[in-house]
Amino acid sequence: MTERAAADGAAAPSTLCCGPYAIERRRIAAFAAALGDPHPAYTDPAAARALGHPDIIAPPTYLATLAAHAEDQLLRLQPAFGTTEGTVHRGQTLRHARPAHAGDTLHATVHLTTTTLAGRPLLTLDCEFRDEGGARVATTTSSLLRPATAPRPARRPLDTTESDHP
Numbered sequence: 001m002t003e004r005a006a007a008d009g010a011a012a013p014s015t016l017c018c019g020p021y022a023i024e025r026r027r028i029a030a031f032a033a034a035l036g037d038p039h040p041a042y043t044d045p046a047a048a049r050a051l052g053h054p055d056i057i058a059p060p061t062y063l064a065t066l067a068a069h070a071e072d073q074l075l076r077l078q079p080a081f082g083t084t085e086g087t088v089h090r091g092q093t094l095r096h097a098r099p100a101h102a103g104d105t106l107h108a109t110v111h112l113t114t115t116t117l118a119g120r121p122l123l124t125l126d127c128e129f130r131d132e133g134g135a136r137v138a139t140t141t142s143s144l145l146r147p148a149t150a151p152r153p154a155r156r157p158l159d160t161t162e163s164d165h166p
Contacts, residue, residue, distance in 0.1 A: 012078045018070035019107040021129075023100050028058045035059055048101075057099035063106075064092060067127040067140040070108040074125070078112070081123075086147035090122075096138045105132050121146040 025043075032042035040047035041057050048056045075081055100106065110127040123144040129137040 012080075013074070014113070015109065015111045016070070016074040016077070017107065017109050018073055019105075020132075021066050021069075021106045021108065023058060023102055023104040023106065025056055025102040028056055028062065028102055031062050031065070032059050035061070045102075053099065053101055055102040057101055060094060060096060060099070063096075063100060063129055063138050064094060064140060066106070066108060066129070067092075067110070067125075067142065070110040070127050071125045071142060074110050074112055075123075081121075081146065088145040090143040090145050092140060092142045094138060094140050097136045098138075100129070100137055104137070106130065106137060107132075117145060120148045 029043045032039070037059055039059075041051055041053065042059060043056060045055055048054075051057075075084075106129045108127050108129050110125055113124045113126075115122045115124070123142075123146060125142045125144070127140045127142075129139070131137055
């Protein structure tokens with residue numbers, strides 16, 4: 001489904017397939033450097049092979065960046081959500097079946113579930129990553145709390161006596 005179809009009143013999808021995402025050595029190394037993590041398995045193929053991996057591995061949080069891309073694609077198709085202004089990122093979990101390796105090509109399937117919390121839309125985005133053979137690599141879950149759709153009631157004054165004192 002296209003962004004136009006969702007905007008024209010067609011039902012917005014709650015699931016979207018994204019990718020492929022090529023896992024590259026240089027991007028893994030840059031991500032590990034940005035984290036300040038000097039583990040040699042992130043940059044040295046021999047060190048990664050010594051640990052039983054076919055090539056360097058991505059830090060565990062690397063897939064969160066790919067999940068954010070997939071989530072953004074799905075959220076852009078949701079006409080009810082318009083802007084991200086006022087949205088709070090409540091949390092994110094990552095569950096790995098195995099590390100992502102340089103040379104992997106991953107495909108993501110992201111699924112949106114919407115509930116409410118304190119009168120505000122609560123979005124849960126589950127993003128599953130699979131390799132080209134279809135094996136699960138990891139799943140991420142993000143939780144976003146959207147602004148209230150209805151205006152908040154006016155606040156009551158603290159002083160109900162209507163005096164002129166602050």
